[in-house]
Amino acid sequence: MYTPARPTVPDSRLHVVAEQSRFAGSRGWPPRTALVTGASSGIGREAALLLGEMNCKVLLVGRNGVALDEVAASTSGHRIAVDLSVPGAEATVASRSEDLLGDLDLLVCAAGLGSASPFDQLSHEALAELVAVNVLSPMALVRAVLPAMLERGHGRILLVGSVAGALGVRGEVAYSATKAALVGFANALRSEVAGRGVTVTLCFPGVVDTAFFRRRGAPYVRRWPRLQPARLVAERMLLATGRGQAEIWVPRWLSFAARVHGVTPTLYRRLAGIFG
Numbered sequence: 692m693y694t695p696a697r698p699t700v701p702d703s704r705l706h707v708v709a710e711q712s713r714f715a716g717s718r719g720w721p722p723r724t725a726l727v728t729g730a731s732s733g734i735g736r737e738a739a740l741l742l743g744e745m746n747c748k749v750l751l752v753g754r755n756g757v758a759l760d761e762v763a764a765s766t767s768g769h770r771i772a773v774d775l776s777v778p779g780a781e782a783t784v785a786s787r788s789e790d791l792l793g794d795l796d797l798l799v800c801a802a803g804l805g806s807a808s809p810f811d812q813l814s815h816e817a818l819a820e821l822v823a824v825n826v827l828s829p830m831a832l833v834r835a836v837l838p839a840m841l842e843r844g845h846g847r848i849l850l851v852g853s854v855a856g857a858l859g860v861r862g863e864v865a866y867s868a869t870k871a872a873l874v875g876f877a878n879a880l881r882s883e884v885a886g887r888g889v890t891v892t893l894c895f896p897g898v899v900d901t902a903f904f905r906r907r908g909a910p911y912v913r914r915w916p917r918l919q920p921a922r923l924v925a926e927r928m929l930l931a932t933g934r935g936q937a938e939i940w941v942p943r944w945l946s947f948a949a950r951v952h953g954v955t956p957t958l959y960r961r962l963a964g965i966f967g
């Protein structure tokens with residue numbers, strides 16, 4: 692099993708748990724119930740552990756049953772081992788969630804996979820899997836849980852995107868496109884549900900110290916930007932969700948790169964050409 696390096700920043704977990712009380716007045720926060728995909732590893736796993744510490748009842752979703760059991764033991768959560776690339780998986784997950792958790796306060800879509808193959812060498816199967824897990828599965832899960840959230844007049848949706856989706860990263864063409872799809876999805880959905888008690892938060896992590904790189908078949912070899920601890924990303928994105936923020940960038944300075952990209956794409960392309 693992948694063991695991430697110890698965080699290089701102070702553990703602010705207690706801060707996160709404590710800060711939840713500041714938003715306790717807002718309906719549905721801190722969450723009493725949460726469904727977390729990608730809970731067996733990396734960012735989703737850390738988010739599930741944090742939610743467990745907030746006494747939130749969590750349904751953990753992933754494929755690796757052993758890893759899910761380990762997280763379930765630490766969170767007193769339930770788990771369901773399911774391949775989210777299989778059509779209809781979201782219906783199974785949503786129905787288990789209703790049975791085990793009842794009303795759902797929070798949906799965290801963290802499951803995802805990368806791809807580092809040059810686009811002209813990517814197989815159709817690999818492309819289809821990327822789209823299924825990174826785009827279709829979060830959209831289908833949101834569609835499955837949203838009607839009940841809207842009916843109750845509260846709910847939180849947290850999507851894990853990537854800076855690659857905002858900027859487009861060479862060597863990760865298909866992956867960037869799947870994460871860009873989440874930007875459009877989150878923006879449109881947020882606008883559609885505005886004023887109805889449901890918030891949509893999109894997290895833009897940079898590079899995070901998880902099994903992601905090994906799994907995509909290409910290790911992260913650059914010295915900069917530095918790898919962020921998965922726990923830090925989980926803490927920041929949950930805080931942002933509690934506040935009802937639309938976006939959260941980890942680290943924060945990455946939003947500057949996106950602003951340069953938006954305001955002056957030509958300059959951005961020149962800089963990206965120099966710095967990669």
Ligand SMILES: NC(=O)c1ccc[n+]([C@@H]2O[C@H](COP(=O)([O-])OP(=O)(O)OC[C@H]3O[C@@H](n4cnc5c(N)ncnc54)[C@H](OP(=O)(O)O)[C@@H]3O)[C@@H](O)[C@H]2O)c1
Pocket residue numbers: 728729730731732733734735752753754755756758773774775776801802803804805824851852853854895896897898899900901902903904906921
């Ligand atoms: N690490 C980074 O640098 C980075 C940067 C930006 C964005 N992100 C995004 O962050 C999210 C979490 O990634 P991570 O870094 O935490 O990677 P990770 O440690 O590899 O975790 C990926 C998670 O997704 C689950 N998953 C993948 N394919 C699945 C499938 N077909 N069905 C069900 N579950 C599936 C995995 O479950 P199993 O292990 O049980 O298969 C695992 O729990 C992803 O959406 C990724 O795109 C990561």
